[in-house]
Amino acid sequence: MLTEKETEIIEGCRKGDRESQKSLYLTYGPLIKGICMRYSEDEQEAEDFFHDVFVFMLTRFEHFDNITTLGGWIRTITINKCIDYLRHKKLKNAIPMSSLECDFNDASVHDYDGIPMGELQTFILQLPVNQRTAFNLYVVDGIKQEQIAQMMQMTQNNVSTLISRAKATLRKRINEYWSNEEKKQKHEQ
DSSP: OOOHHHHHHHHHHHTTOHHHHHHHHHHHHHHHHHHHHHTOSSHHHHHHHHHHHHHHHHTOGGGOOSSSOHHHHHHHHHHHHHHHHHHHTTTOSOOOOOOTTSOTTOTTOEEETTEEHHHHHHHHHTSOHHHHHHHIIIIISOOOHHHHHHHHTSOHHHHHHHHHHHHHHHHHHHHHHHHHHHHHHHHHO
């Protein structure tokens, strides 16, 4: 069920109303940017993704079905456009995990048992590209493995293996991180 605000944004964007487009940008821009950052190699590429997705959406409001939520529709479009771009580049890009709600450069931001988000991002960046892509789609974006297989043009077994390997590698790196932290603490005492 659409909210009144969503309905106003949709109808205004369909008519090309600048205020509605601005409201769309202010309301959903952080969501779009966060997704673009997860699937881009750097901030410039994420910015390019963002602009491409935003322009694409503004030209597609006549296709919005009024059944899904506006946020869900935007999320789906953004992920699909990013994956299409990566597929076009044969999945050669790095796919950093990001969220606009967290500053990955802020060492005080913690997400996983006290590990700074910047460290987690580094661990994920070190994964092979296909593992990063499958991991982000499955764990971060919550997309089912069958759908990931279609998006990545591979079998579901391959996707499952990629996710499993990514998780195993991340577990290993997290354990190494904690081992190093314990050594640092002992050294400081």
